[in-house]
Amino acid sequence: MGKEETLVSAGKVRRDTRDGVLILTIDNPPLATLTSDVRASLLDAFDSAEADESIDAIVITGAADVFAAGASAGEAVDAGAPDLAALCDRIEASTKPVVAAIRGSCLGGGLELALAAHLRVAHPQARLGSPEITVGLVPRAGGTQRLPKVIGGVASLKLLLSGRAIAGESGQKLGLIDILAPDDPTEMAVTAARRLATSQAAPRRSSERRDRLGEGTAFLEAVASHRQAAAKSPLDAPARMIECVEAALLLPYDIGRGLEASAYEDLAQSEHSRSLRHIFAAERQLQAATRWEGRVESRPLKSIAVIGARGEAAELVVLALDAGFEVTVAEDSDEALEGGVARIIEHFDARVAAGKITEDAVDQVLDRMNAVSGFGTLGEVDMVVDPSPATRSERIGELDAAMRAGAVLALGLADADLAEIAGKSGRATDVLGLRFPTGMRRNRLVEFSALPDTGPKAIATARAFCRKLDRLILDVEPSPEGVATRLIEALHAAADLCLEDGARVAQIDAALRDWGILHGSFRLRDLVGLARHSGPKGQEGKRGGGLDETLVAAGRLGMSTGRGYYVYRQRGKPGTEDPEVAAMLETDRTAKGIRPREISDGEVRKRCVSAMAGVGAEMLADGVIRRPADLDMVAVHALGFARRTGGVMFAADLLGLDSVRQLLQSMSQDSARIAPPSPVFHDLIRSGQTFESLNG
Known part of the structure; x- marks a missing residue:
């Protein structure tokens, strides 16, 4: 040298x-x-x-x-x-x-x-x-x-x-x-x-x-x-x-x-590139958030239990097995357990058939899975996750009795008071909220809710679990409904209003799909299941109430029954419009005195974006969420919106906040499911700011 x-x-x-x-x-x-x-x-x-x-x-x-x-x-x-x-x-x-x-x-x-x-x-x-x-x-x-x-x-x-x-x-x-x-x-x-x-x-x-x-x-x-x-x-x-x-x-x-x-x-001036750059920046901002990381060491975390073997619970089991955890699958009944475990095994068999994994590797993965009926054997696991959005306090009592001291209990509650149930659990310092999205193998975001009494060790352990699953963690304040749930319900409310006013089911879904919402609104409901769909009840016959209850009453439950908003004649194939639904819609319009008019695809998109942004503004005002960009992360990484949309709040910025405010005011007069615009809109417009201005 x-x-x-x-x-x-x-x-x-x-x-x-x-x-x-x-x-x-x-x-x-x-x-x-x-x-x-x-x-x-x-x-x-x-x-x-x-x-x-x-x-x-x-x-x-x-x-x-x-x-x-x-x-x-x-x-x-x-x-x-x-x-x-x-x-x-x-x-x-x-x-x-x-x-x-x-x-x-x-x-x-x-x-x-x-x-x-x-x-x-x-x-x-x-x-x-x-x-x-x-x-x-x-x-x-x-x-x-x-x-x-x-x-x-x-x-x-x-x-x-x-x-x-x-x-x-x-x-x-x-x-x-x-x-x-x-x-x-x-x-x-x-x-x-x-x-x-x-x-x-x-x-x-x-x-x-x-x-x-x-x-x-x-x-x-x-x-x-x-x-x-x-x-x-x-x-x-x-x-x-x-x-x-x-x-x-x-x-x-x-x-x-x-x-x-x-x-x-x-390209730099185009809406698509601006939206994509916004999402990229929002992801970096979310990943850089270190509210809890590194402050407290997590407890040992080798084994977990997942309550349930169907739907989101089955998806979570697969993710946890892929991440190397020992997983106990617990169900209420032998029948439910048997069916759920069979579907989990089918998932891994499909991977073998596709050449993505060997049979020997699958055998090693499944050796780490233990399936049990009831909760009596949960005393050895480090963490219990119940992703059900409808868990009741009775089940919490059973879980608490079965779990060992120091084990973390993560709940996916969406329609109950998490703090109240945690207080009754006997382990308030070890209870927190984890809401996983539907399609969690594709959608990576998890809503993380720590309660005032949740201990730092429990928080660190739950976050370590999420990180090992390669999840994007979004800190949200505990609330009766999940952030993703509220956004998607706003989408459905606006879509129902468009339907009543003259748009067709397939037209609305196509307009939303072209914008970047993969399944639109009505096909998404069919996919989830209309009986499972957590939309508002008691809205039948009311302006903006939609047809969900009417379809369920007619036995049209979605893809599972071959009929919902669409008819599904072949498994795995897209549905087609059904004249019966069109007739139901016409009857509904007549009963409400609505004369249908032509609705453009652009109006469909503006209404739906505005409705979601309206709910997002409410959550910002209530402190449920900290930044508008976090809501955009929910849209992209929990609801599957295309990155080119920029998410709901950035899309509202692109539409113009005054335009969104006026549209919200108009829709709120026609549908009880859509609230008038939050004061957040007035404050931003008056100061010449946008939601992007609040991201810091």
């Missing part, structure tokens, strides 16, 4: 020299984000190095296990700092060799920075990728122009359109990485930089390369295939990404980069 001298620590970019090689280390934790001050420091370092005859070459690297990451799309513009595209052009134009030393994550703008270097050295396990597509964007610093010239158009389309990261080892196979460094990429990068400087060869600039332009028919076929997929996407970003990659291989670099910049600016 040669002489090393620290020259400058310019803010978040450290400058060191070693044998004539300037080492620039980006030190901007936690993600080495290329913020305006970092970019300005890098530009200054390059200008200084270019003029310094003692500097022969330059290495760029990142501190710790991150190379660099791009700044957010919403970063404030700093007139004194270059944009990332200009910085990358400056780096690439350097007359002295530039080598990127990559360890850990090199994503987005970080990858664009690395592409601007003349050589790339990476650890085999470094993560390289361009995730912009996942937030509805394209790269903005020449990434779509340099990458195809380095790895070819076919591989570039695959990498850019997937948004996935690849390992450094895979990057070398593609030609993205020139040298793999199993030990220290920086040491090897310095050696490579010295070698390049000594050779006096002209720098190899990515934007000028032509050696990967000979893919011909393979590239044309890839473009056609990706274009076909992009045409089916509700997002504009895939099509714009393909255009940019085509330009890289057909047009001069400057023109291609101009096309990329234009695409980025257009």
